[in-house]
Amino acid sequence: MTAELRxxxxxxxxxxxxxxxxxxxxxxxxxxxxxxxxxxxGKTTLFxxxxxxxxxxxxxxxxxxxxxxxxxxxxxxxxxxxxxxxLTRIFPRLTLLENMLVAAKPSRERGGLLARAGGTVDRRxxxxxxxxxxxxxxxxxxxxxxxxxxxxxxxxxxVLAADPAIVLLDEPAGGVNPSLIQTIAARIRDLxxxxxxxxxxxHNMEFVMGLCHQxxxxxxxxxxAAGPPEIISTDPRVLDAYLGAALDDEPSPDxxxx
Amino acid sequence: MTSSAVRSPAHRAAGAPGHRTLLTSAGLxxxxxxxxxxxxxxxxxxxxxYGFDALIFIAAASAWNIFSGYSGYLSLGHAVFFxxxxxxxxxxxxxxxxxGDAVFALLPLAAVVAAAVAVPVGxxxxxxxxxxxxxxxxxxxxxxxxxxxxFSFTGGTSGIDAPILNWAPGTYNDPFYYLAMxxxxxxxxxxxxxxxxxxxxxxxxxxxxxxxARSLGVHPMRVKLGALVVSAxxxxxxxxxxxxxxxxxxxxxxxxxxxxxxxxxxxxxxxxGTVFGPALGALILEPVQQWLTVQFTxxxxxxxxxxxxxxxxxxxxxxxxxxxxxxxxxxxRSRARDRSVSETTADGGAAPExxxxxxxxxxTSAGAPASRTAGRREGTPS
Ligand SMILES: Nc1ncnc2c1ncn2[C@@H]1O[C@H](COP(=O)(O)OP(=O)(O)OP(=O)(O)O)[C@@H](O)[C@H]1O
Ligand SMILES: [Mg+2]
Numbered sequence: 226m227t228a229e230l231r232x233x234x235x236x237x238x239x240x241x242x243x244x245x246x247x248x249x250x251x252x253x254x255x256x257x258x259x260x261x262x263x264x265x266x267g268k269t270t271l272f273x274x275x276x277x278x279x280x281x282x283x284x285x286x287x288x289x290x291x292x293x294x295x296x297x298x299x300x301x302x303x304x305x306x307x308x309x310x311x312l313t314r315i316f317p318r319l320t321l322l323e324n325m326l327v328a329a330k331p332s333r334e335r336g337g338l339l340a341r342a343g344g345t346v347d348r349r350x351x352x353x354x355x356x357x358x359x360x361x362x363x364x365x366x367x368x369x370x371x372x373x374x375x376x377x378x379x380x381x382x383x384v385l386a387a388d389p390a391i392v393l394l395d396e397p398a399g400g401v402n403p404s405l406i407q408t409i410a411a412r413i414r415d416l417x418x419x420x421x422x423x424x425x426x427x428h429n430m431e432f433v434m435g436l437c438h439q440x441x442x443x444x445x446x447x448x449x450a451a452g453p454p455e456i457i458s459t460d461p462r463v464l465d466a467y468l469g470a471a472l473d474d475e476p477s478p479d480x481x482x483x
Numbered sequence: 484m485t486s487s488a489v490r491s492p493a494h495r496a497a498g499a500p501g502h503r504t505l506l507t508s509a510g511l512x513x514x515x516x517x518x519x520x521x522x523x524x525x526x527x528x529x530x531x532x533y534g535f536d537a538l539i540f541i542a543a544a545s546a547w548n549i550f551s552g553y554s555g556y557l558s559l560g561h562a563v564f565f566x567x568x569x570x571x572x573x574x575x576x577x578x579x580x581x582x583g584d585a586v587f588a589l590l591p592l593a594a595v596v597a598a599a600v601a602v603p604v605g606x607x608x609x610x611x612x613x614x615x616x617x618x619x620x621x622x623x624x625x626x627x628x629x630x631x632x633x634f635s636f637t638g639g640t641s642g643i644d645a646p647i648l649n650w651a652p653g654t655y656n657d658p659f660y661y662l663a664m665x666x667x668x669x670x671x672x673x674x675x676x677x678x679x680x681x682x683x684x685x686x687x688x689x690x691x692x693x694x695x696a697r698s699l700g701v702h703p704m705r706v707k708l709g710a711l712v713v714s715a716x717x718x719x720x721x722x723x724x725x726x727x728x729x730x731x732x733x734x735x736x737x738x739x740x741x742x743x744x745x746x747x748x749x750x751x752x753x754x755x756g757t758v759f760g761p762a763l764g765a766l767i768l769e770p771v772q773q774w775l776t777v778q779f780t781x782x783x784x785x786x787x788x789x790x791x792x793x794x795x796x797x798x799x800x801x802x803x804x805x806x807x808x809x810x811x812x813x814x815x816r817s818r819a820r821d822r823s824v825s826e827t828t829a830d831g832g833a834a835p836e837x838x839x840x841x842x843x844x845x846x847t848s849a850g851a852p853a854s855r856t857a858g859r860r861e862g863t864p865s
Contacts, residue, residue, distance in 0.1 A: 277697075298697035302698055314692055318687065318691050318756075319687055323684060327684060327696065338682060342679060342680055384698075384699070
């Protein structure tokens with residue numbers, strides 16, 4: 226098992242708040258790994274540090290073995306790590322198709338610097354991904370006209386456009402209706418089957434336990450447990466720190482499909 | 484993946500915009516022809532002066548839009564580049580003792596100098612966003628005006644007079660007019676090309692959400708600075724030409740706060756970030772302003788009226804003429820289409836989510852290729 230993404234002893238404080246405290250975790254290549262923890266436990270901060278939006282006070286981030294600590298967000302993306310945001314972010318005044326083409330590499334078709342954005346290949350791929358996420362009928366509409374759930378799908382699709390090796394999702398199911406949650410889970414599984422690694426922050430336990438191969442639990446900025454979902458969901462420390470009443474009934478391994 | 488489902492929406496999408504492009508190009512050719520013939524019909528120097536002014540501002544407002552409209556970074560300091568262009572030509576002609584037509588050879592230099600000025604200006608100003616950015620551009624503007632007043636090589640308050648051109652008075656304006664026309668046309672073409680390019684897409688992504696754009700591999704500083712340099716290049720070129728036409732340069736006319744307000748007003752009026760909006764704004768507002776200046780010889784009154792126009796535009800056309808018109812047309816078209824669709828298909832409510840207008844083609848019966856669409860129709864009734 227090789228590590229696609231690994232952090233080593235990350236600490237980060239905002240003023241007096243210790244958002245992360247000696248946080249070390251590993252995301253195995255080809256896995257779907259869950260990252261859970263109570264509100265304010267540092268999940269989003271860890272995402273921000275891993276993707277170049279924040280610098281850690283100490284510690285290091287490794288992507289496919291390469292130390293990327295302190296690299297810029299655009300550099301990290303270029304190295305094959307994509308992310309979504311807890312508060313969904315799309316480009317509202319661009320069409321869906323244009324949203325999809327932002328991440329496209331410079332086109333090698335003729336026209337040079339002033340060539341039309343997105344070559345034939347990029348456009349075809351953009352179409353396919355929009356279709357894959359089920360929003361292709363709006364391809365030429367402005368993204369700002371989409372519903373909240375559709376925006377989540379578009380955000381995911383745009384990240385996938387550049388074919389990243391690993392994708393970090395911050396609450397992909399948050400505020401989304403149940404049927405769409407299932408669509409999102411199914412898409413993540415499809416992509417994972419084709420080799421994309423995922424690290425997912427999510428409060429919806431059914432979703433996490435049904436989807437993830439491994440789950441890491443964060444509390445007060447520190448990893449308190451890590452393991453397969455069956456073990457995590459019964460670990461007394463985890464129940465104590467976080468899950469509590471949320472997991473009264475046994476989660477089925479493929480709960481998200483139910 | 485299923486190729487049929489991929490192909491057909493692309494086909495459908497190609498229809499309408501292609502039609503629109505054709506119409507737009509036809510309109511532009513006509514407009515260009517009108518501009519080309521204008522001095523032949525109205526050879527009166529006053530008319531060609533109006534025409535020249537309008538063309539200069541079409542170019543300058545479109546250049547401003549390439550940076551401010553596409554990136555969303557509102558610059559109120561573009562006079563820095565305009566003035567740099569004016570002074571470049573003035574100082575060059577003076578120091579190198581150029582006279583007559585030879586002075587026109589300095590125009591490319593005006594563009595290059597303005598572009599070079601944009602690099603440090605951008606590196607400083609583009610570190611901040613929104614309101615802070617606007618304030619910084621104004622501050623930089625005043626620094627340049629102060630420098631023009633106080634340095635000796637600018638001629639201080641007395642400025643620098645242009646060499647005299649021995650052209651026939653009757654057709655004196657014509658070379659200026661046609662040169663401005665070429666610059667305006669090239670600027671609009673460039674603006675169109677940039678907007679649809681990857682560069683332009685990145686600019687517009689930055690406008691919508693700069694931080695998010697970074698997570699998709701956009702390099703904001705490179706892109707913004709690139710746009711500012713292109714914008715400054717054209718503005719400097721236009722400034723150089725303006726210098727000749729006016730025949731002199733002074734700190735107040737080279738670095739004029741009104742110039743910045745005019746560009747912004749034209750952009751807002753026509754539609755910020757659209758290709759043709761700022762040009763439309765210039766075409767309408769510049770003659771109006773000239774007329775006001777002539778009507779009210781009192782300088783302040785025309786400026787107050789210009790300010791009032793600005794307020795009216797912000798209040799009643801917050802997004803500009805072109806986007807507002809576009810919306811009306813789209814809404815009207817989709818209403819017309821809805822009518823025709825509900826006539827042809829029995830089950831009218833085919834789209835469960837609020838379908839954004841503009842994409843589902845009218846002839847749904849011919850299309851309906853995506854198996855998912857068909858499935859949805861059978862499965863979910865809503
Ligand atoms: N930019 C910031 N400035 C100050 N404090 C911050 C900043 N970002 C995060 N924090 C604090 O750091 C702690 C961790 O926040 P973070 O957003 O990482 O938590 P989270 O696990 O993502 O929570 P949630 O589940 O609510 O999204 C919180 O106490 C938060 O208030
Ligand atoms: Mg969070």
